[in-house]
Amino acid sequence: MSARVLVTGASGFVGRHVVEALRAAGAEVCAVDRTPHPDVPTVVGDLCDPAVRERAVRPGLDAVVHLAAVTSVLGSVERPAETLDLNVAATAGLLELCRTRDVGAFALASTNAVVGDVGAGVITEDLPLRPLTPYGATKAAGEMLLSGYAGAFGLRAPAVRLTNVYGPGMRAKDSFVPRLMRAAAQGDGVVVYGDGEQRRDLVHVADAAGALAQAALGWPSGPTIVGGARSYTVNEMVAAAREATGAEIPVEHQPARPGEMPAVVVDVTRARSLGYAPTTALADGMAGVWPDFRPDLRPVAVGGTA
Ligand SMILES: NC(=O)c1ccc[n+]([C@@H]2O[C@H](COP(=O)([O-])OP(=O)(O)OC[C@H]3O[C@@H](n4cnc5c(N)ncnc54)[C@H](O)[C@@H]3O)[C@@H](O)[C@H]2O)c1
Known part of the structure; x- marks a missing residue:
């Protein structure tokens, strides 16, 4: 019989790909989100409302993939109490x-921000939790709740610590890849802080979603880092975007911001031991993001003149 899986935040960037990955794996998927998912039955509402959670977690489910969250670090600094309500209280x-x-199972989309600043060191699952923002703190708190429910009640509760996710469906996002794409589409440039030699790990959304689906369907409890397994400098990311878009994307260098991590380099050994194998190279991945931003491919409003 196919597994019945609830995806929270299913209509978001990662969620749409997780729904796809779960269905490809044969699962029967339902959703809860503030906006309906186009393809699967959705409980529409705010997860901070207990009645919405009651309707969403119906008996007979086999697993939950929990994605709905305050996802912006900056947003969490501006609105820490709201972040706590959704990322911790609603998770509980x-x-x-x-x-x-x-x-029987609950997979949480977590983040490497739970470990805070590790300098130029490699990030593994064994580092202590030392988050530096409300976002990181609430994800760490979520992981601790999962651990407690796994220990006391036998819930299988994997936490998937994603690096920076990129791929198709990022039009609403404001991370560096969509900024590059927007700049290319508008003939603008981008600001790079420092010399651009700082390293970042990017994971393609298809790889991230596949990992979350597998986590829900069988990974053990505890944290697992899921990244692209190769870190790129910001300068390399700009070069890949130029190649994918054919645009010049001029760079304005500004002084490095205090506190910016010199490198995000992750070790995905544990994920690999669970069957994870990232497949998408940066050049191909960037090319796949571009169609969402290309001015000549933007949908024209029906009946409109734009
Ligand atoms: N995108 C990344 O680079 C990244 C990196 C690390 C971790 N994550 C985690 O992955 C998860 C998904 O991220 P995303 O990029 O798809 O975010 P997103 O903002 O694109 O999607 C979040 C979805 O959750 C829904 N949602 C938000 N608040 C809700 C509420 N109160 N009630 C019901 N639904 C609500 C939104 O409507 C949206 O559809 C998040 O938990 C995020 O912290 C993402």
């Missing part, structure tokens, strides 16, 4: 419903 409410309704 969902876990409690899983316990009382016999849902």
Whole structure:
């Protein structure tokens, strides 16, 4: 029989790809989000409302993939209390419903921001949790709740610590890859802080979504880092975007910002031991993001003149 899986935040950037990956793996998928998912039954509402959670976590589910969150670091600094409500209190409410309704597994989309600043060191799952923002702190708190429910109630509760996710469907996002694409589309440039030699790990959304689906369907409890397994300098990312778009994308260098990590380099050995194998190279991945931003491919409003 196919697994029945609830995806929270299914209509978001990562969520749409997770729904696809779960369906490709044969799962029966339902969703909860503030906006309906186009392809799967969705409970529409705010997960901070206990009644919405009650409707979403219906008996008979096998697993939950929990993606809905305040996802912006900056947003979490501006609105820490709201971040706590959704990222921690609503997560705790969902876990409690899983316990009382016999849902066997709960996969959380987490982040490497739970470990804070590790300088130029390689990030592994063994580092202590030392988040430096409300976003990182609430994801760390979520991981701790999962650990407690795994320990006390036997819930299988993997936490997937994603690096920077990129890929098709990023039009609403404001991270560096969509900024590069927007600049290319508008004939603008981008600002790079420092010399651009700082390294970042980028994971393609298809790889990230595949990992989250597999986590829900079988990974063990505890944290697992999921990244592209290769870090690129910001300068290399600009070069890949220029190649994918054919645009010049001039760079304005500004002084490095205090506190910016010199490198994000992750070790994905644990994920690989669970079957994870990132497949998308940066050049191909960038080329796949571009169609969402290309001015000549932008949809024209029906009946409109734009
Ligand atoms: N995108 C990344 O680079 C990245 C990196 C690390 C971790 N993550 C984590 O992955 C998850 C998904 O990220 P994303 O980039 O797809 O985010 P997103 O903002 O694109 O999607 C989030 C979805 O959750 C829904 N949502 C938000 N608040 C809600 C609420 N109160 N009630 C119901 N639905 C709500 C939104 O409507 C949206 O569809 C998040 O938990 C995020 O912290 C993302």
